[in-house]
Amino acid sequence: MPPPKLDLDWKEYGPFSFPVFYGQKAYNAWAGDTIQLTAAVVGTAVVFSFLARLGLSIWSYIKPSKLQVYCHSETGSWALVTGASDGIGRAFVDELLDRGFNVMLHGRNREKLERITKALAEQFPRRTIDFVVADASSLDHPEDAVVEKVQQLPGKLTVLVNNVGGVPTKPQYVSLHKITADSIDTQININARFPTQLIRALLPTLQENQPSIILTCGSAGGISGAPYIATYTATKAYVHNLTQSLKAEMVVEGFAPDKKYTKGVEVQGYIIGNTRSAQNTTEMPYFTASARECAKGCLARIGSGKALEYPTWKVAMQIGLMVTLPEAVTRKAVAKEMIARKTQAEKEE
Structure with a gap:
Protein backbone atom coordinates (compact mmCIF):
# COMPACT_ATOMS: atom_id res chain seq x y z
CA MET A 1 0.00 0.00 0.00
CA SER A 60 34.00 -19.78 -5.26
CA TYR A 61 35.38 -20.72 -1.84
CA ILE A 62 33.50 -24.03 -1.77
CA LYS A 63 33.71 -25.42 -5.31
CA PRO A 64 36.59 -27.78 -6.12
CA SER A 65 39.70 -26.31 -7.73
CA LYS A 66 40.41 -26.97 -11.41
CA LEU A 67 44.16 -27.11 -10.84
CA GLN A 68 44.47 -30.80 -11.65
CA VAL A 69 43.19 -30.39 -15.22
CA TYR A 70 46.58 -28.79 -15.97
CA CYS A 71 48.44 -31.89 -14.80
CA HIS A 72 47.78 -33.78 -18.03
CA SER A 73 51.04 -34.31 -19.92
CA GLU A 74 52.04 -37.94 -20.41
CA THR A 75 55.69 -36.90 -20.29
CA GLY A 76 55.12 -34.92 -17.08
CA SER A 77 53.40 -31.59 -16.53
CA TRP A 78 55.65 -28.78 -15.35
CA ALA A 79 54.96 -25.65 -13.35
CA LEU A 80 57.32 -22.68 -13.35
CA VAL A 81 57.31 -20.52 -10.21
CA THR A 82 59.19 -17.23 -10.28
CA GLY A 83 60.65 -15.86 -7.07
CA ALA A 84 60.56 -19.38 -5.67
CA SER A 85 63.37 -19.23 -3.13
CA ASP A 86 61.19 -18.30 -0.16
CA GLY A 87 57.90 -16.80 0.98
CA ILE A 88 54.82 -17.24 -1.17
CA GLY A 89 56.85 -18.52 -4.12
CA ARG A 90 58.34 -21.35 -2.10
CA ALA A 91 54.85 -22.16 -0.77
CA PHE A 92 53.57 -22.41 -4.35
CA VAL A 93 56.39 -24.85 -5.10
CA ASP A 94 55.51 -27.10 -2.17
CA GLU A 95 51.81 -27.06 -3.02
CA LEU A 96 52.37 -27.84 -6.71
CA LEU A 97 54.76 -30.68 -5.96
CA ASP A 98 52.24 -32.06 -3.50
CA ARG A 99 49.59 -31.98 -6.26
CA GLY A 100 51.62 -34.02 -8.75
CA PHE A 101 53.43 -31.37 -10.80
CA ASN A 102 57.10 -31.27 -11.63
CA VAL A 103 58.40 -27.83 -10.74
CA MET A 104 61.06 -25.47 -12.02
CA LEU A 105 62.11 -22.86 -9.49
CA HIS A 106 63.27 -19.41 -10.54
CA GLY A 107 65.50 -17.14 -8.48
CA ARG A 108 68.72 -15.16 -8.65
CA ASN A 109 70.82 -16.98 -6.02
CA ARG A 110 72.24 -20.18 -7.51
CA GLU A 111 73.58 -21.54 -4.24
CA LYS A 112 70.25 -21.09 -2.51
CA LEU A 113 68.33 -22.66 -5.40
CA GLU A 114 70.68 -25.66 -5.46
CA ARG A 115 70.18 -26.20 -1.73
CA ILE A 116 66.38 -25.93 -1.99
CA THR A 117 66.23 -28.22 -5.03
CA LYS A 118 68.25 -30.88 -3.25
CA ALA A 119 65.99 -30.73 -0.18
CA LEU A 120 62.85 -30.90 -2.30
CA ALA A 121 64.17 -33.88 -4.28
CA GLU A 122 64.48 -35.79 -1.01
CA GLN A 123 61.05 -34.69 0.14
CA PHE A 124 59.34 -35.44 -3.19
CA PRO A 125 61.29 -38.36 -4.72
CA ARG A 126 58.60 -39.05 -7.33
CA ARG A 127 58.75 -35.53 -8.77
CA THR A 128 61.32 -33.93 -11.05
CA ILE A 129 62.64 -30.60 -9.82
CA ASP A 130 64.86 -28.12 -11.61
CA PHE A 131 65.80 -24.48 -11.30
CA VAL A 132 66.85 -21.49 -13.40
CA VAL A 133 68.91 -18.49 -12.35
CA ALA A 134 67.85 -15.09 -13.69
CA ASP A 135 67.92 -11.64 -12.12
CA ALA A 136 64.41 -10.23 -12.60
CA SER A 137 65.66 -6.72 -11.81
CA SER A 138 67.98 -6.70 -14.82
CA LEU A 139 67.24 -4.92 -18.08
CA ASP A 140 69.35 -7.45 -19.99
CA HIS A 141 66.38 -9.69 -20.90
CA PRO A 142 66.57 -12.16 -17.99
CA GLU A 143 63.43 -13.85 -19.34
CA ASP A 144 65.54 -15.33 -22.17
CA ALA A 145 67.41 -17.59 -19.73
CA VAL A 146 64.10 -18.82 -18.32
CA VAL A 147 62.66 -19.57 -21.76
CA GLU A 148 65.80 -21.43 -22.78
CA LYS A 149 65.56 -23.62 -19.68
CA VAL A 150 61.85 -24.27 -20.28
CA GLN A 151 62.64 -25.51 -23.79
CA GLN A 152 65.00 -28.09 -22.28
CA LEU A 153 62.44 -29.56 -19.88
CA PRO A 154 61.71 -33.31 -20.28
CA GLY A 155 57.98 -32.56 -20.22
CA LYS A 156 55.45 -29.85 -20.99
CA LEU A 157 55.11 -26.54 -19.16
CA THR A 158 51.41 -26.10 -18.34
CA VAL A 159 51.49 -23.74 -15.32
CA LEU A 160 53.24 -20.37 -15.03
CA VAL A 161 53.16 -18.68 -11.62
CA ASN A 162 54.32 -15.07 -11.83
CA ASN A 163 55.09 -14.60 -8.16
CA VAL A 164 58.38 -12.68 -8.10
CA GLY A 165 57.93 -9.20 -6.70
CA GLY A 166 58.16 -6.97 -3.68
CA VAL A 167 60.34 -4.10 -2.53
CA PRO A 168 63.87 -5.55 -2.52
CA THR A 169 65.62 -2.19 -2.13
CA LYS A 170 66.54 -0.59 1.19
CA PRO A 171 65.11 1.27 2.96
CA GLN A 172 61.87 -0.51 2.18
CA TYR A 173 59.57 2.36 3.18
CA VAL A 174 60.59 5.73 1.78
CA SER A 175 58.99 8.85 0.31
CA LEU A 176 59.00 8.84 -3.49
CA HIS A 177 61.17 11.96 -3.78
CA LYS A 178 63.82 10.35 -1.56
CA ILE A 179 64.05 6.98 -3.32
CA THR A 180 66.91 6.60 -5.79
CA ALA A 181 66.30 6.33 -9.51
CA ASP A 182 67.95 2.90 -9.53
CA SER A 183 65.61 1.66 -6.79
CA ILE A 184 62.58 2.77 -8.78
CA ASP A 185 63.87 0.99 -11.88
CA THR A 186 64.57 -2.16 -9.86
CA GLN A 187 61.04 -2.28 -8.49
CA ILE A 188 59.47 -1.63 -11.89
CA ASN A 189 61.64 -4.31 -13.52
CA ILE A 190 60.88 -6.98 -10.91
CA ASN A 191 57.17 -6.31 -10.43
CA ALA A 192 56.07 -5.25 -13.93
CA ARG A 193 58.62 -5.62 -16.69
CA PHE A 194 59.90 -9.14 -15.95
CA PRO A 195 56.48 -10.84 -15.58
CA THR A 196 55.19 -9.10 -18.71
CA GLN A 197 58.19 -10.12 -20.80
CA LEU A 198 58.10 -13.66 -19.41
CA ILE A 199 54.44 -14.08 -20.33
CA ARG A 200 55.15 -12.73 -23.82
CA ALA A 201 58.03 -15.15 -24.30
CA LEU A 202 56.28 -18.24 -22.88
CA LEU A 203 52.79 -17.69 -24.28
CA PRO A 204 53.45 -19.67 -27.51
CA THR A 205 54.64 -22.62 -25.41
CA LEU A 206 51.62 -22.45 -23.12
CA GLN A 207 49.28 -22.24 -26.13
CA GLU A 208 50.94 -25.30 -27.61
CA ASN A 209 50.64 -27.20 -24.31
CA GLN A 210 47.01 -26.32 -23.58
CA PRO A 211 45.13 -26.62 -21.38
CA SER A 212 47.51 -24.37 -19.51
CA ILE A 213 47.26 -21.52 -17.03
CA ILE A 214 49.01 -18.26 -16.18
CA LEU A 215 48.79 -17.11 -12.57
CA THR A 216 49.84 -13.62 -11.46
CA CYS A 217 50.32 -12.36 -7.92
CA GLY A 218 48.98 -8.88 -7.28
CA SER A 219 48.46 -7.03 -4.02
CA ALA A 220 45.84 -5.27 -1.97
CA GLY A 221 48.13 -2.25 -2.28
CA GLY A 222 47.35 -2.21 -5.98
CA ILE A 223 43.72 -1.47 -5.10
CA SER A 224 44.13 1.40 -2.66
CA GLY A 225 47.72 2.56 -3.06
CA ALA A 226 49.89 3.23 -0.02
CA PRO A 227 52.39 5.85 1.12
CA TYR A 228 56.11 5.03 1.23
CA ILE A 229 55.75 2.17 -1.28
CA ALA A 230 54.20 4.14 -4.14
CA THR A 231 56.25 2.46 -6.88
CA TYR A 232 55.43 -1.03 -5.61
CA THR A 233 51.67 -0.44 -5.34
CA ALA A 234 51.62 1.20 -8.78
CA THR A 235 53.28 -1.85 -10.34
CA LYS A 236 50.76 -4.15 -8.64
CA ALA A 237 47.89 -2.11 -10.09
CA TYR A 238 49.61 -2.68 -13.45
CA VAL A 239 49.72 -6.43 -12.80
CA HIS A 240 45.98 -6.46 -12.03
CA ASN A 241 45.21 -4.72 -15.31
CA LEU A 242 47.65 -6.91 -17.23
CA THR A 243 45.84 -9.99 -15.92
CA GLN A 244 42.41 -8.69 -16.91
CA SER A 245 43.59 -7.60 -20.34
CA LEU A 246 45.41 -10.86 -21.03
CA LYS A 247 42.37 -12.91 -20.01
CA ALA A 248 40.23 -10.90 -22.43
CA GLU A 249 42.86 -11.31 -25.12
CA MET A 250 42.84 -15.09 -24.75
CA VAL A 251 39.07 -15.00 -25.26
CA VAL A 252 39.15 -12.93 -28.45
CA GLU A 253 42.13 -14.95 -29.77
CA GLY A 254 40.22 -18.21 -29.36
CA PHE A 255 42.15 -19.56 -26.37
CA ALA A 256 39.40 -19.31 -23.75
CA PRO A 257 39.07 -22.56 -21.75
CA ASP A 258 36.17 -24.76 -22.83
CA LYS A 259 33.57 -25.93 -20.31
CA LYS A 260 35.48 -29.14 -19.54
CA TYR A 261 38.89 -27.43 -19.46
CA THR A 262 40.28 -29.71 -22.15
CA LYS A 263 41.88 -26.82 -24.02
CA GLY A 264 42.60 -23.12 -23.75
CA VAL A 265 44.93 -20.84 -21.80
CA GLU A 266 43.40 -19.67 -18.54
CA VAL A 267 44.57 -16.44 -16.91
CA GLN A 268 43.96 -15.68 -13.26
CA GLY A 269 45.41 -13.16 -10.83
CA TYR A 270 45.27 -12.79 -7.08
CA ILE A 271 44.83 -9.74 -4.89
CA ILE A 272 47.03 -10.81 -2.01
CA GLY A 273 46.67 -9.30 1.44
CA ASN A 274 49.12 -9.18 4.33
CA THR A 275 51.22 -12.36 4.16
CA ARG A 276 54.20 -13.35 6.28
CA SER A 277 57.44 -13.53 4.28
CA ALA A 278 61.11 -12.66 4.51
CA GLN A 279 60.28 -9.12 3.37
CA ASN A 280 57.12 -8.72 5.44
CA THR A 281 57.07 -9.54 9.14
CA THR A 282 54.22 -7.16 9.99
CA GLU A 283 51.26 -8.76 11.71
CA MET A 284 47.71 -7.54 11.09
CA PRO A 285 45.46 -9.31 13.60
CA TYR A 286 42.97 -11.67 11.93
CA PHE A 287 43.96 -10.61 8.40
CA THR A 288 47.54 -11.96 8.23
CA ALA A 289 48.07 -15.28 6.45
CA SER A 290 51.06 -17.59 6.26
CA ALA A 291 52.74 -18.06 2.89
CA ARG A 292 51.41 -21.62 2.70
CA GLU A 293 47.84 -20.50 3.44
CA CYS A 294 48.13 -17.87 0.72
CA ALA A 295 49.47 -20.27 -1.94
CA LYS A 296 46.95 -22.95 -1.06
CA GLY A 297 44.11 -20.42 -1.24
CA CYS A 298 45.27 -19.15 -4.63
CA LEU A 299 45.37 -22.63 -6.13
CA ALA A 300 41.96 -23.41 -4.61
CA ARG A 301 40.40 -20.50 -6.54
CA ILE A 302 41.45 -21.86 -9.95
CA GLY A 303 38.38 -22.36 -12.09
CA SER A 304 36.29 -19.57 -10.57
CA GLY A 305 36.09 -17.84 -13.95
CA LYS A 306 37.17 -14.48 -12.49
CA ALA A 307 40.24 -12.64 -13.73
CA LEU A 308 41.08 -11.47 -10.21
CA GLU A 309 40.48 -13.50 -7.09
CA TYR A 310 41.34 -13.37 -3.38
CA PRO A 311 43.37 -16.14 -1.71
CA THR A 312 41.05 -16.23 1.30
CA TRP A 313 37.62 -14.95 2.23
CA LYS A 314 39.27 -12.81 4.90
CA VAL A 315 41.14 -10.83 2.24
CA ALA A 316 37.94 -10.56 0.20
CA MET A 317 36.13 -9.17 3.23
CA GLN A 318 38.95 -6.74 3.98
CA ILE A 319 39.09 -5.38 0.42
CA GLY A 320 35.28 -5.30 0.20
CA LEU A 321 35.17 -3.12 3.29
CA MET A 322 37.99 -0.97 1.98
CA VAL A 323 36.26 -0.12 -1.30
CA THR A 324 32.92 0.46 0.44
CA LEU A 325 34.17 3.04 2.94
CA PRO A 326 34.63 6.69 1.94
CA GLU A 327 37.98 7.22 0.23
CA ALA A 328 39.17 9.62 2.94
CA VAL A 329 38.51 7.03 5.65
CA THR A 330 40.38 4.29 3.78
CA ARG A 331 43.29 6.60 3.02
CA LYS A 332 43.59 7.55 6.68
CA ALA A 333 43.56 3.91 7.81
CA VAL A 334 46.16 2.87 5.22
CA ALA A 335 48.35 5.86 6.10
CA LYS A 336 48.26 4.97 9.80
CA GLU A 337 49.32 1.39 9.05
CA MET A 338 52.16 2.46 6.74
CA ILE A 339 53.49 5.06 9.19
CA ALA A 340 53.66 2.31 11.83
CA ARG A 341 55.51 -0.01 9.42
CA LYS A 342 57.97 2.70 8.42
CA THR A 343 58.68 3.55 12.07
CA GLN A 344 59.22 -0.10 12.98
CA ALA A 345 61.52 -0.67 9.98
CA GLU A 346 63.64 2.34 10.92
CA LYS A 347 64.05 0.99 14.46
CA GLU A 348 65.25 -2.36 13.13
CA GLU A 349 67.82 -0.87 10.73
Whole structure:
Protein backbone atom coordinates (compact mmCIF):
# COMPACT_ATOMS: atom_id res chain seq x y z
CA MET A 1 0.00 0.00 0.00
CA PRO A 2 1.50 3.35 -1.03
CA PRO A 3 2.05 6.04 1.65
CA PRO A 4 -0.70 8.69 2.05
CA LYS A 5 -0.32 11.91 0.12
CA LEU A 6 -0.02 15.32 1.76
CA ASP A 7 -2.64 18.04 1.38
CA LEU A 8 -1.11 21.04 3.13
CA ASP A 9 -2.20 24.65 2.59
CA TRP A 10 1.25 25.89 1.76
CA LYS A 11 0.07 29.56 1.82
CA GLU A 12 -0.30 29.37 5.59
CA TYR A 13 3.44 28.81 6.08
CA GLY A 14 4.45 32.39 5.32
CA PRO A 15 8.16 32.69 4.49
CA PHE A 16 8.37 28.89 4.37
CA SER A 17 5.57 28.54 1.82
CA PHE A 18 7.97 28.11 -1.10
CA PRO A 19 9.87 25.07 0.30
CA VAL A 20 6.61 23.60 1.69
CA PHE A 21 4.92 23.89 -1.72
CA TYR A 22 7.71 22.16 -3.64
CA GLY A 23 8.46 19.73 -0.85
CA GLN A 24 4.83 18.61 -0.88
CA LYS A 25 4.85 18.23 -4.67
CA ALA A 26 8.01 16.13 -4.52
CA TYR A 27 6.66 13.94 -1.71
CA ASN A 28 3.30 13.37 -3.44
CA ALA A 29 5.09 12.45 -6.67
CA TRP A 30 7.20 9.95 -4.74
CA ALA A 31 4.10 8.56 -3.00
CA GLY A 32 2.37 7.94 -6.35
CA ASP A 33 1.64 4.39 -7.49
CA THR A 34 4.05 4.54 -10.44
CA ILE A 35 7.03 5.70 -8.41
CA GLN A 36 6.32 3.25 -5.60
CA LEU A 37 6.03 0.34 -8.03
CA THR A 38 9.23 1.36 -9.80
CA ALA A 39 11.05 1.71 -6.46
CA ALA A 40 9.83 -1.73 -5.37
CA VAL A 41 10.99 -3.35 -8.63
CA VAL A 42 14.38 -1.61 -8.55
CA GLY A 43 14.86 -2.39 -4.86
CA THR A 44 14.01 -6.05 -5.39
CA ALA A 45 16.41 -6.23 -8.33
CA VAL A 46 19.21 -4.68 -6.25
CA VAL A 47 18.61 -7.13 -3.40
CA PHE A 48 18.57 -10.14 -5.72
CA SER A 49 21.71 -8.87 -7.48
CA PHE A 50 23.49 -8.53 -4.15
CA LEU A 51 22.38 -11.99 -3.04
CA ALA A 52 23.47 -13.49 -6.37
CA ARG A 53 26.94 -11.91 -6.10
CA LEU A 54 27.21 -13.03 -2.50
CA GLY A 55 26.19 -16.57 -3.44
CA LEU A 56 28.70 -16.73 -6.28
CA SER A 57 31.42 -15.37 -4.02
CA ILE A 58 30.70 -17.99 -1.35
CA TRP A 59 30.54 -20.73 -4.00
CA SER A 60 34.00 -19.78 -5.26
CA TYR A 61 35.38 -20.72 -1.84
CA ILE A 62 33.50 -24.03 -1.77
CA LYS A 63 33.71 -25.42 -5.31
CA PRO A 64 36.59 -27.78 -6.12
CA SER A 65 39.70 -26.31 -7.73
CA LYS A 66 40.41 -26.97 -11.41
CA LEU A 67 44.16 -27.11 -10.84
CA GLN A 68 44.47 -30.80 -11.65
CA VAL A 69 43.19 -30.39 -15.22
CA TYR A 70 46.58 -28.79 -15.97
CA CYS A 71 48.44 -31.89 -14.80
CA HIS A 72 47.78 -33.78 -18.03
CA SER A 73 51.04 -34.31 -19.92
CA GLU A 74 52.04 -37.94 -20.41
CA THR A 75 55.69 -36.90 -20.29
CA GLY A 76 55.12 -34.92 -17.08
CA SER A 77 53.40 -31.59 -16.53
CA TRP A 78 55.65 -28.78 -15.35
CA ALA A 79 54.96 -25.65 -13.35
CA LEU A 80 57.32 -22.68 -13.35
CA VAL A 81 57.31 -20.52 -10.21
CA THR A 82 59.19 -17.23 -10.28
CA GLY A 83 60.65 -15.86 -7.07
CA ALA A 84 60.56 -19.38 -5.67
CA SER A 85 63.37 -19.23 -3.13
CA ASP A 86 61.19 -18.30 -0.16
CA GLY A 87 57.90 -16.80 0.98
CA ILE A 88 54.82 -17.24 -1.17
CA GLY A 89 56.85 -18.52 -4.12
CA ARG A 90 58.34 -21.35 -2.10
CA ALA A 91 54.85 -22.16 -0.77
CA PHE A 92 53.57 -22.41 -4.35
CA VAL A 93 56.39 -24.85 -5.10
CA ASP A 94 55.51 -27.10 -2.17
CA GLU A 95 51.81 -27.06 -3.02
CA LEU A 96 52.37 -27.84 -6.71
CA LEU A 97 54.76 -30.68 -5.96
CA ASP A 98 52.24 -32.06 -3.50
CA ARG A 99 49.59 -31.98 -6.26
CA GLY A 100 51.62 -34.02 -8.75
CA PHE A 101 53.43 -31.37 -10.80
CA ASN A 102 57.10 -31.27 -11.63
CA VAL A 103 58.40 -27.83 -10.74
CA MET A 104 61.06 -25.47 -12.02
CA LEU A 105 62.11 -22.86 -9.49
CA HIS A 106 63.27 -19.41 -10.54
CA GLY A 107 65.50 -17.14 -8.48
CA ARG A 108 68.72 -15.16 -8.65
CA ASN A 109 70.82 -16.98 -6.02
CA ARG A 110 72.24 -20.18 -7.51
CA GLU A 111 73.58 -21.54 -4.24
CA LYS A 112 70.25 -21.09 -2.51
CA LEU A 113 68.33 -22.66 -5.40
CA GLU A 114 70.68 -25.66 -5.46
CA ARG A 115 70.18 -26.20 -1.73
CA ILE A 116 66.38 -25.93 -1.99
CA THR A 117 66.23 -28.22 -5.03
CA LYS A 118 68.25 -30.88 -3.25
CA ALA A 119 65.99 -30.73 -0.18
CA LEU A 120 62.85 -30.90 -2.30
CA ALA A 121 64.17 -33.88 -4.28
CA GLU A 122 64.48 -35.79 -1.01
CA GLN A 123 61.05 -34.69 0.14
CA PHE A 124 59.34 -35.44 -3.19
CA PRO A 125 61.29 -38.36 -4.72
CA ARG A 126 58.60 -39.05 -7.33
CA ARG A 127 58.75 -35.53 -8.77
CA THR A 128 61.32 -33.93 -11.05
CA ILE A 129 62.64 -30.60 -9.82
CA ASP A 130 64.86 -28.12 -11.61
CA PHE A 131 65.80 -24.48 -11.30
CA VAL A 132 66.85 -21.49 -13.40
CA VAL A 133 68.91 -18.49 -12.35
CA ALA A 134 67.85 -15.09 -13.69
CA ASP A 135 67.92 -11.64 -12.12
CA ALA A 136 64.41 -10.23 -12.60
CA SER A 137 65.66 -6.72 -11.81
CA SER A 138 67.98 -6.70 -14.82
CA LEU A 139 67.24 -4.92 -18.08
CA ASP A 140 69.35 -7.45 -19.99
CA HIS A 141 66.38 -9.69 -20.90
CA PRO A 142 66.57 -12.16 -17.99
CA GLU A 143 63.43 -13.85 -19.34
CA ASP A 144 65.54 -15.33 -22.17
CA ALA A 145 67.41 -17.59 -19.73
CA VAL A 146 64.10 -18.82 -18.32
CA VAL A 147 62.66 -19.57 -21.76
CA GLU A 148 65.80 -21.43 -22.78
CA LYS A 149 65.56 -23.62 -19.68
CA VAL A 150 61.85 -24.27 -20.28
CA GLN A 151 62.64 -25.51 -23.79
CA GLN A 152 65.00 -28.09 -22.28
CA LEU A 153 62.44 -29.56 -19.88
CA PRO A 154 61.71 -33.31 -20.28
CA GLY A 155 57.98 -32.56 -20.22
CA LYS A 156 55.45 -29.85 -20.99
CA LEU A 157 55.11 -26.54 -19.16
CA THR A 158 51.41 -26.10 -18.34
CA VAL A 159 51.49 -23.74 -15.32
CA LEU A 160 53.24 -20.37 -15.03
CA VAL A 161 53.16 -18.68 -11.62
CA ASN A 162 54.32 -15.07 -11.83
CA ASN A 163 55.09 -14.60 -8.16
CA VAL A 164 58.38 -12.68 -8.10
CA GLY A 165 57.93 -9.20 -6.70
CA GLY A 166 58.16 -6.97 -3.68
CA VAL A 167 60.34 -4.10 -2.53
CA PRO A 168 63.87 -5.55 -2.52
CA THR A 169 65.62 -2.19 -2.13
CA LYS A 170 66.54 -0.59 1.19
CA PRO A 171 65.11 1.27 2.96
CA GLN A 172 61.87 -0.51 2.18
CA TYR A 173 59.57 2.36 3.18
CA VAL A 174 60.59 5.73 1.78
CA SER A 175 58.99 8.85 0.31
CA LEU A 176 59.00 8.84 -3.49
CA HIS A 177 61.17 11.96 -3.78
CA LYS A 178 63.82 10.35 -1.56
CA ILE A 179 64.05 6.98 -3.32
CA THR A 180 66.91 6.60 -5.79
CA ALA A 181 66.30 6.33 -9.51
CA ASP A 182 67.95 2.90 -9.53
CA SER A 183 65.61 1.66 -6.79
CA ILE A 184 62.58 2.77 -8.78
CA ASP A 185 63.87 0.99 -11.88
CA THR A 186 64.57 -2.16 -9.86
CA GLN A 187 61.04 -2.28 -8.49
CA ILE A 188 59.47 -1.63 -11.89
CA ASN A 189 61.64 -4.31 -13.52
CA ILE A 190 60.88 -6.98 -10.91
CA ASN A 191 57.17 -6.31 -10.43
CA ALA A 192 56.07 -5.25 -13.93
CA ARG A 193 58.62 -5.62 -16.69
CA PHE A 194 59.90 -9.14 -15.95
CA PRO A 195 56.48 -10.84 -15.58
CA THR A 196 55.19 -9.10 -18.71
CA GLN A 197 58.19 -10.12 -20.80
CA LEU A 198 58.10 -13.66 -19.41
CA ILE A 199 54.44 -14.08 -20.33
CA ARG A 200 55.15 -12.73 -23.82
CA ALA A 201 58.03 -15.15 -24.30
CA LEU A 202 56.28 -18.24 -22.88
CA LEU A 203 52.79 -17.69 -24.28
CA PRO A 204 53.45 -19.67 -27.51
CA THR A 205 54.64 -22.62 -25.41
CA LEU A 206 51.62 -22.45 -23.12
CA GLN A 207 49.28 -22.24 -26.13
CA GLU A 208 50.94 -25.30 -27.61
CA ASN A 209 50.64 -27.20 -24.31
CA GLN A 210 47.01 -26.32 -23.58
CA PRO A 211 45.13 -26.62 -21.38
CA SER A 212 47.51 -24.37 -19.51
CA ILE A 213 47.26 -21.52 -17.03
CA ILE A 214 49.01 -18.26 -16.18
CA LEU A 215 48.79 -17.11 -12.57
CA THR A 216 49.84 -13.62 -11.46
CA CYS A 217 50.32 -12.36 -7.92
CA GLY A 218 48.98 -8.88 -7.28
CA SER A 219 48.46 -7.03 -4.02
CA ALA A 220 45.84 -5.27 -1.97
CA GLY A 221 48.13 -2.25 -2.28
CA GLY A 222 47.35 -2.21 -5.98
CA ILE A 223 43.72 -1.47 -5.10
CA SER A 224 44.13 1.40 -2.66
CA GLY A 225 47.72 2.56 -3.06
CA ALA A 226 49.89 3.23 -0.02
CA PRO A 227 52.39 5.85 1.12
CA TYR A 228 56.11 5.03 1.23
CA ILE A 229 55.75 2.17 -1.28
CA ALA A 230 54.20 4.14 -4.14
CA THR A 231 56.25 2.46 -6.88
CA TYR A 232 55.43 -1.03 -5.61
CA THR A 233 51.67 -0.44 -5.34
CA ALA A 234 51.62 1.20 -8.78
CA THR A 235 53.28 -1.85 -10.34
CA LYS A 236 50.76 -4.15 -8.64
CA ALA A 237 47.89 -2.11 -10.09
CA TYR A 238 49.61 -2.68 -13.45
CA VAL A 239 49.72 -6.43 -12.80
CA HIS A 240 45.98 -6.46 -12.03
CA ASN A 241 45.21 -4.72 -15.31
CA LEU A 242 47.65 -6.91 -17.23
CA THR A 243 45.84 -9.99 -15.92
CA GLN A 244 42.41 -8.69 -16.91
CA SER A 245 43.59 -7.60 -20.34
CA LEU A 246 45.41 -10.86 -21.03
CA LYS A 247 42.37 -12.91 -20.01
CA ALA A 248 40.23 -10.90 -22.43
CA GLU A 249 42.86 -11.31 -25.12
CA MET A 250 42.84 -15.09 -24.75
CA VAL A 251 39.07 -15.00 -25.26
CA VAL A 252 39.15 -12.93 -28.45
CA GLU A 253 42.13 -14.95 -29.77
CA GLY A 254 40.22 -18.21 -29.36
CA PHE A 255 42.15 -19.56 -26.37
CA ALA A 256 39.40 -19.31 -23.75
CA PRO A 257 39.07 -22.56 -21.75
CA ASP A 258 36.17 -24.76 -22.83
CA LYS A 259 33.57 -25.93 -20.31
CA LYS A 260 35.48 -29.14 -19.54
CA TYR A 261 38.89 -27.43 -19.46
CA THR A 262 40.28 -29.71 -22.15
CA LYS A 263 41.88 -26.82 -24.02
CA GLY A 264 42.60 -23.12 -23.75
CA VAL A 265 44.93 -20.84 -21.80
CA GLU A 266 43.40 -19.67 -18.54
CA VAL A 267 44.57 -16.44 -16.91
CA GLN A 268 43.96 -15.68 -13.26
CA GLY A 269 45.41 -13.16 -10.83
CA TYR A 270 45.27 -12.79 -7.08
CA ILE A 271 44.83 -9.74 -4.89
CA ILE A 272 47.03 -10.81 -2.01
CA GLY A 273 46.67 -9.30 1.44
CA ASN A 274 49.12 -9.18 4.33
CA THR A 275 51.22 -12.36 4.16
CA ARG A 276 54.20 -13.35 6.28
CA SER A 277 57.44 -13.53 4.28
CA ALA A 278 61.11 -12.66 4.51
CA GLN A 279 60.28 -9.12 3.37
CA ASN A 280 57.12 -8.72 5.44
CA THR A 281 57.07 -9.54 9.14
CA THR A 282 54.22 -7.16 9.99
CA GLU A 283 51.26 -8.76 11.71
CA MET A 284 47.71 -7.54 11.09
CA PRO A 285 45.46 -9.31 13.60
CA TYR A 286 42.97 -11.67 11.93
CA PHE A 287 43.96 -10.61 8.40
CA THR A 288 47.54 -11.96 8.23
CA ALA A 289 48.07 -15.28 6.45
CA SER A 290 51.06 -17.59 6.26
CA ALA A 291 52.74 -18.06 2.89
CA ARG A 292 51.41 -21.62 2.70
CA GLU A 293 47.84 -20.50 3.44
CA CYS A 294 48.13 -17.87 0.72
CA ALA A 295 49.47 -20.27 -1.94
CA LYS A 296 46.95 -22.95 -1.06
CA GLY A 297 44.11 -20.42 -1.24
CA CYS A 298 45.27 -19.15 -4.63
CA LEU A 299 45.37 -22.63 -6.13
CA ALA A 300 41.96 -23.41 -4.61
CA ARG A 301 40.40 -20.50 -6.54
CA ILE A 302 41.45 -21.86 -9.95
CA GLY A 303 38.38 -22.36 -12.09
CA SER A 304 36.29 -19.57 -10.57
CA GLY A 305 36.09 -17.84 -13.95
CA LYS A 306 37.17 -14.48 -12.49
CA ALA A 307 40.24 -12.64 -13.73
CA LEU A 308 41.08 -11.47 -10.21
CA GLU A 309 40.48 -13.50 -7.09
CA TYR A 310 41.34 -13.37 -3.38
CA PRO A 311 43.37 -16.14 -1.71
CA THR A 312 41.05 -16.23 1.30
CA TRP A 313 37.62 -14.95 2.23
CA LYS A 314 39.27 -12.81 4.90
CA VAL A 315 41.14 -10.83 2.24
CA ALA A 316 37.94 -10.56 0.20
CA MET A 317 36.13 -9.17 3.23
CA GLN A 318 38.95 -6.74 3.98
CA ILE A 319 39.09 -5.38 0.42
CA GLY A 320 35.28 -5.30 0.20
CA LEU A 321 35.17 -3.12 3.29
CA MET A 322 37.99 -0.97 1.98
CA VAL A 323 36.26 -0.12 -1.30
CA THR A 324 32.92 0.46 0.44
CA LEU A 325 34.17 3.04 2.94
CA PRO A 326 34.63 6.69 1.94
CA GLU A 327 37.98 7.22 0.23
CA ALA A 328 39.17 9.62 2.94
CA VAL A 329 38.51 7.03 5.65
CA THR A 330 40.38 4.29 3.78
CA ARG A 331 43.29 6.60 3.02
CA LYS A 332 43.59 7.55 6.68
CA ALA A 333 43.56 3.91 7.81
CA VAL A 334 46.16 2.87 5.22
CA ALA A 335 48.35 5.86 6.10
CA LYS A 336 48.26 4.97 9.80
CA GLU A 337 49.32 1.39 9.05
CA MET A 338 52.16 2.46 6.74
CA ILE A 339 53.49 5.06 9.19
CA ALA A 340 53.66 2.31 11.83
CA ARG A 341 55.51 -0.01 9.42
CA LYS A 342 57.97 2.70 8.42
CA THR A 343 58.68 3.55 12.07
CA GLN A 344 59.22 -0.10 12.98
CA ALA A 345 61.52 -0.67 9.98
CA GLU A 346 63.64 2.34 10.92
CA LYS A 347 64.05 0.99 14.46
CA GLU A 348 65.25 -2.36 13.13
CA GLU A 349 67.82 -0.87 10.73
